[in-house]
Amino acid sequence: MIRKMYDWVDERLNVTPMWRDIADHEVPEHVNPAHHFSAFVYCFGGLTFFITVIQILSGMFLTMYYVPDIVNAYKSVEYLQNEVAFGVIVRGMHHWGASLVIVMMFLHTLRVFFQGAYKHPRELNWVVGMLIFFMMLGLGFTGYLLPWDNKAYFATKVGIGMAGQVPLIGGFITKLLQGGDIVGAETLARFFAVHVFFLPGALFGLLGAHFIMIRRQGISGPL
Amino acid sequence: MAKHDKDIEYVGDSQVPAKRVPNVAPSYDEYPGKTELFWPNFLLKEWMVAAVVLFAFLMLTVMHPAPLEQVADPTNAGYIPLPDWYFLFLYQLLKYKWASGTWVMFGIIIIPAISFGALFFAPWLDRGPGRRPSQRPVAVGTMLLALVAIVYLSWAAMAEHEATLAASGGGAPVASNKPPADFKAGEAYTKQVGCAGCHGANMEGGLGPALWDEGTRMDKQQILDMINNGGVTMPKGGMFQGTEEEKQALAEYLASLKGNK
Amino acid sequence: MSKDQGVSRRQFLNYCLTGVGGFLAAGMLAPMIKFAVDPALKKGKAGGNMVPVVDEAVLTGEPSNHGFKYKITDAWLGEQETELTAWIYKEGGQVIALSPICKHLGCTVGWKNDPQKQNRFFCPCHNGLYEKNGKNVPGTPPMNPLDTYQVEVKNGKVYLGLVEPNKIVGGA
Numbered sequence: 332m333i334r335k336m337y338d339w340v341d342e343r344l345n346v347t348p349m350w351r352d353i354a355d356h357e358v359p360e361h362v363n364p365a366h367h368f369s370a371f372v373y374c375f376g377g378l379t380f381f382i383t384v385i386q387i388l389s390g391m392f393l394t395m396y397y398v399p400d401i402v403n404a405y406k407s408v409e410y411l412q413n414e415v416a417f418g419v420i421v422r423g424m425h426h427w428g429a430s431l432v433i434v435m436m437f438l439h440t441l442r443v444f445f446q447g448a449y450k451h452p453r454e455l456n457w458v459v460g461m462l463i464f465f466m467m468l469g470l471g472f473t474g475y476l477l478p479w480d481n482k483a484y485f486a487t488k489v490g491i492g493m494a495g496q497v498p499l500i501g502g503f504i505t506k507l508l509q510g511g512d513i514v515g516a517e518t519l520a521r522f523f524a525v526h527v528f529f530l531p532g533a534l535f536g537l538l539g540a541h542f543i544m545i546r547r548q549g550i551s552g553p554l
Numbered sequence: 555m556a557k558h559d560k561d562i563e564y565v566g567d568s569q570v571p572a573k574r575v576p577n578v579a580p581s582y583d584e585y586p587g588k589t590e591l592f593w594p595n596f597l598l599k600e601w602m603v604a605a606v607v608l609f610a611f612l613m614l615t616v617m618h619p620a621p622l623e624q625v626a627d628p629t630n631a632g633y634i635p636l637p638d639w640y641f642l643f644l645y646q647l648l649k650y651k652w653a654s655g656t657w658v659m660f661g662i663i664i665i666p667a668i669s670f671g672a673l674f675f676a677p678w679l680d681r682g683p684g685r686r687p688s689q690r691p692v693a694v695g696t697m698l699l700a701l702v703a704i705v706y707l708s709w710a711a712m713a714e715h716e717a718t719l720a721a722s723g724g725g726a727p728v729a730s731n732k733p734p735a736d737f738k739a740g741e742a743y744t745k746q747v748g749c750a751g752c753h754g755a756n757m758e759g760g761l762g763p764a765l766w767d768e769g770t771r772m773d774k775q776q777i778l779d780m781i782n783n784g785g786v787t788m789p790k791g792g793m794f795q796g797t798e799e800e801k802q803a804l805a806e807y808l809a810s811l812k813g814n815k
Numbered sequence: 816m817s818k819d820q821g822v823s824r825r826q827f828l829n830y831c832l833t834g835v836g837g838f839l840a841a842g843m844l845a846p847m848i849k850f851a852v853d854p855a856l857k858k859g860k861a862g863g864n865m866v867p868v869v870d871e872a873v874l875t876g877e878p879s880n881h882g883f884k885y886k887i888t889d890a891w892l893g894e895q896e897t898e899l900t901a902w903i904y905k906e907g908g909q910v911i912a913l914s915p916i917c918k919h920l921g922c923t924v925g926w927k928n929d930p931q932k933q934n935r936f937f938c939p940c941h942n943g944l945y946e947k948n949g950k951n952v953p954g955t956p957p958m959n960p961l962d963t964y965q966v967e968v969k970n971g972k973v974y975l976g977l978v979e980p981n982k983i984v985g986g987a
Contacts, residue, residue: 354593405625410891423615447685454677484626485635
């Protein structure tokens with residue numbers, strides 16, 4: 332039955348070559364933890380992606396209850412955390428995942444750095460990886476404000492204050508980030524938009540490029 | 555795509571080749587060595603690691619609910635903010651004299667631009683053919699230095715934050731406020747899993763203030779208010795687990811602690 | 816290693832992979848799906864509060880329209896007042912309150928407002944007709960009788976509660 336459905340789709344879309352392309356490639360010995368235990372350092376990249384998937388899913392579900400409006404944002408977070416079943420878990424996943432993804436990405440970056448894996452011909456993938464790093468930091472910064480509690484509000488004020496110290500264009504950056512003269516309704520709305528649409532969109536594109544390049548170039552050889 | 559080859563047959567008028575590729579994984583049996591297939595051999599290992607991580611992660615979310623403080627109050631002048639931990643090093647950097655004030659150019663532009671720029675363009679700065687750390691001492695040394703600096707700055711920021719909190723009476727532990735040696739926290743307290751995380755297993759304090767002599771500062775009603783509504787750093791309500799009677803009993807017990815030194 | 820063993824070993828690994836993958840997906844998604852589905856599983860607040868609407872003495876055998884405010888709890892917004900109306904009349908000492916929401920597509924019905932001025936409820940949107948007790952007239956668009964409100968009469972005041980399916984018609 333499943334076989335037949337697969338054949339039906341395959342006849343029309345020729346998916347087998349794509350599928351075989353994903354599944355069939357050899358993983359070299361030096362990244363196989365069964366042979367060298369130290370190969371566990373290679374799992375940080377995969378774990379970063381795994382946590383990113385958790386972040387995307389939990390974030391999608393959180394927006395079912397969250398409203399980006401300074402009057403109701405806090406109330407809606409409080410409601411989803413305390414009144415909705417498993418709200419503590421889903422928000423907890425997003426909250427702790429945000430830190431964990433940074434940790435994993437940091438370890439992954441250090442692995443690549445200390446192994447010199449960014450050298451020719453993998454320079455471009457390093458640059459894309461760095462861009463992903465900045466996207467993640469941006470996601471962390473914009474997401475921090477969304478619960479609209481004291482911690483969120485004052486930390487964002489500090490963050491925007493830091494950006495505002497940039498000479499010459501500091502005032503412009505501040506206004507751009509705040510969407511006005513104070514950290515308020517407009518700030519929350521634009522942080523939400525950036526956190527939920529702009530940065531994840533960019534992240535998807537960069538992740539796709541990252542993976543395609545890994546597949547093309549293969550894993551860097553043993554030291 | 556190249557022009558339609560006359561030798562290839564297509565499905566209908568589409569560009570899908572009519573000839574099916576058999577969906578069979580190639581056998582690598584004849585390959586010597588210790589390489590293995592990505593699917594399913596290697597992926598299985600990776601997903602098993604992911605399963606362990608997921609389990610630990612879910613335990614973490616169950617045991618430590620995401621904190622939610624009181625609603626943002628722009629007029630709250632006493633609040634001492636702290637950015638998320640991975641921005642702490644930058645936050646701390648801008649506190650130093652040589653990176654703020656008239657030197658702000660240095661702290662906000664030059665140092666971050668150099669460090670992030672160097673990281674970004676690492677492949678072009680570190681161009682030698684060797685990949686071993688020992689073959690590129692400059693790159694590795696700089697990175698190690700940067701790591702030490704980041705760890706130190708983050709730690710310094712945390713330490714300073716806690717010192718300011720303690721100075722403002724905002725709940726950091728006061729060193730002299732240790733319970734007497736024979737003090738033992740009552741069952742109403744130890745039964746609560748949520749309290750010990752901040753106030754210590756034996757009420758000696760931690761992130762939150764020590765409670766072993768709480769009765770000298772608050773009465774039962776104030777304690778109940780604190781449990782229900784939270785405080786400067788104390789989370790609201792959700793930490794307490796149990797019936798209303800148990801909550802009353804806990805508040806009564808805390809109020810009865812007069813710190814018999 | 817013979818070819819047969821190789822295949823079965825690969826198949827075994829594939830099953831393991833599916834199992835572990837299933838665990839990962841379930842571990843991630845189970846809490847989230849429960850989280851999303853929760854509102855649909857929550858029981859509605861039983862009973863609901865009764866709201867005073869009109870003096871019983873005012874009512875006659877002829878349906879009259881009365882507006883009232885009803886409070887419902889709306890998630891984090893807390894109690895919200897909604898404006899509702901009801902067609903209320905007395906029959907055989909019993910007070911009957913019909914919801915004015917047409918069972919066809921949710922327009923508002925009126926009493927005796929059809930062109931022929933029949934003793935019927937009429938929905939101007941698609942010419943739906945209901946008898947006085949709310950029974951839908953066969954041959955017009957609505958498929959069900961008009962809903963009724965929970966009614967309670969205390970100290971000469973009529974109290975209305977939640978909307979419930981019409982029981983006075985008895986199997987439409």
